[in-house]
Amino acid sequence: MLDIFYFASFREALGQSQEQLPLASYKTVACLLDDLSKRGDAWQLALSANPNLQIAVNQTIADRSTRLNAGDEIAFFPPVTGG
């Protein structure tokens, strides 16, 4: 399984903060993004079509080419604005 988290404006736009998906066909973050983006416009806008998409795998900044393994924690979020 993969644990997937959505933060801040993504959490609101997608209507959920986390979910679990079977690893199955997701070899990389890009594969996962392709599939999630098929869920509709909000998903496409926040994820695959978003030039500012930030990705973390196991709490470390990653990118679309990062490979996924069972048990990985993946997070999608907008650019950070702390401080």
Add this chain to the structure above:
Amino acid sequence: MTDFPFIKVQTADFDLTTEVKALREGHKDIGAVVAFVGTVRDINEGEDICALELEHYPGMTEKALESIRLQAHQRWPLQSSLVIHRIGKMQPCDQIVLVAVASRHREAAFEAANFIMDYLKTNAPFWKKETLPDGAEKWVDARVSDKEAEAKWLSKTG
């Protein structure tokens, strides 16, 4: 939550004097302490702000802040350092972030505090949401100037 004693992510306010005292404790070789306190403004990008809410990514936030703190220690000769970042609901004038750095001489402390803040702004997973006077809520956009502030350290040597 955190295994990092010099990183605190908390809803509670902090007391600068108490924190600086703890930072200096046990060190007789400190000649300089620089502490930066960030506070909540009542105006942002020309709009009045009534409240601010801070969301973060538990776990990753602490790791990111500790990584930034350690980079500062590798770059400058520091005796100790501390980062506190608040989360949850805040009002204008509230304290939101503390970066405190102690070193033998002031230059390292000034530069390291500045470095930690610049990296925190662009690398620590916090997100701000503002409440406007009409009750509307708005996620704050990341600023290009913050990315530029981070980038300037890449061309500098510690």
